Amino acid sequence: MxxxxxxxxxxxxxxxxxxxxxxxxxxxxxxxxxxxxxxxxQGPATVTTAPVSIINKEVAIILPGSVQSRQAVIISAEISGHLSDVNVTEGQLVQAGQLLAHIEGSAASAGIETATNPIPASQNEGSRQQAQTNYDNLAKEYDRYNKLYQVGGIARRQFEDVSARLQAAREALSSTQDTASPNSSSSTRQPSSANLTAPISGKVTGLAAASGKTVQTGQQLMVLDTGGDVRVVVHLEQKDLYLVSSGTLAEIVVNDSAPQSLTGQVEAIYPAVGTDTPLFIAHIRVENTNGLLKAELPVQVHLKTGNSVPVRAVPLSAVFQDQELNYLYLAIDGKAVRQQVDVGATINDFVEITSSLPEQALIITSGINNLKDGDVIALP
Known part of the structure; x- marks a missing residue:
């Protein structure tokens, strides 16, 4: 070998x-x-699972709102004309009775008249009666709007509009009465003027007046704020009144980027007049002890209706985020299957799932940080 x-x-x-x-x-x-x-x-990962739960979710109406001072007075132009003097600035503190502004009246507001041909007595009487009727009707409308405005039942623009129309009717009535006087054909009156004084002591806010500016009767010029308590105002539709009433609790959320909230309660609801569709204004009383709420601040209002609806939910521990999307793992045939989901409200230790899930799905509730899609799993 x-x-x-x-x-x-x-x-x-x-x-x-x-x-x-x-x-x-x-x-x-x-x-x-x-x-x-x-x-x-590598053996199967041991995990715990839970079925999708059905829990009761409180029905809340979420609406935009605004903060108003409970003690604020709007200063409006008493006559049409131009502002010859404005004696205050934004944020200035004033005392009751202090002169705020002076208006030099225009020809229309002062009732300046020029010589005209005599008007027949019968024609003048008919015009006077028509002007009187128009003025009486607008005076009643003004009283109604004024009461609603004082309690926040109508918008500021609506109140200013009816104020201007009442002033125009007053001037028209005065014109017909002057025409009926013996000296009306040669009567000429000098422009009137008006001094605007502070009815209360407070801070000037929302200043919209400037010297030399032309203004109309009823136009808002500024607001005097006493700096007292605040309230939150929100607009409601007709359908909302089935769920919201006086006494309804509300959560007031301030600043969406770093939300802070206060608890309030609806104290009154008023109809909003002059709108094409039925609208209502709710006043919400808020304890503003920390001074978080400021006048004119926009807020988000969550009205707690006291009703609830059943929703699908899973434990908070089961949901995780990846690139700002929400996911969970389903236990299917011994494997972890990653599923993207849409979430809703957080309710105690559960989160609402608003997207679809397989029927009778089992949700993995533990060890989700160590799982990958398709991993083999085992139940304890």
Whole structure:
């Protein structure tokens, strides 16, 4: 029998080759690394699961609102004309009776008349009666709007509009009465003027007046704010009145980027007049103890209706985010299946799921940070 003689110089290379082959076989069959550590075989991840729950979610009406001072007085132009003097600035504190502004009346507001041909008495009487009727009707409308405006039942613009129309009717009535007087054909009156004084002590806010500016009767010029308590005002539709009434609780949310909230309660609801569709204004009483609410500040109002509806929800611990999207893991056929979901309200330790899920789905509630889509799982 022939013997194979291996030259001595090849022996080290052959030994190294044998060792490498043995190492590879060890990794393949025995899980051995070149460093001699044993890699434990990866078993199923043990997780806990829970079914989708049905819980009651409180029905809340979420609407935009605004903060108003409970003690504020609007200063409006008493006559049409131009502002010859404005004696205050935005944010200035004033005392009751202090002069705020002076208006030089225009020809229309002052009733300036020029010589005209005499008007027949019968025609003038008919015009006077028509002007009187128009004035009486507008006076009644003004009284109604004024009461609603004082309690926040109508918008400021609506009140200013009826004020201007009443002033125009007053001037028209005065014109017909002057025409009926013996000296009306040659009567000329000098422009009137008006001094606007502060009815209360307070701070000037919402200043819309400037010297030389032309103004109309009833136009808002400024607001005097006493700096007292505030209230939140929100507009309601007809359908909302089935769920909201006096006494309804409300959450007032300020600043969406870093939300803070206060608790309030609806104290009154008034109809808003002069709108094409039925609208209502709700006043919400708020304890503004920390001074968070400021006049004219926009807020978000969550009206607590006291009613509830059943919704699907899962434990908060089951939901995670990835690139600002919400996900959870479903346990399906022994594997973790990643599912994107849309979420709604957080209710205690649960979160509402507003997107669809498989019927009778089991939600993985533990170890979700260590799972990947498709991982094998086991239940305890």
């Amino acid at each position: 022939n013997k194979i003689i291996i030259p001595a110089k090849f022996i080290p290379a052959i030994l190294i080759t044998v060792v490498l082959i043995a190492g590879l076989l060890g990794v393949r069959y025995f899980g051995l690394f070149s460093y001699g550590h044993v890699v434990p075989q």
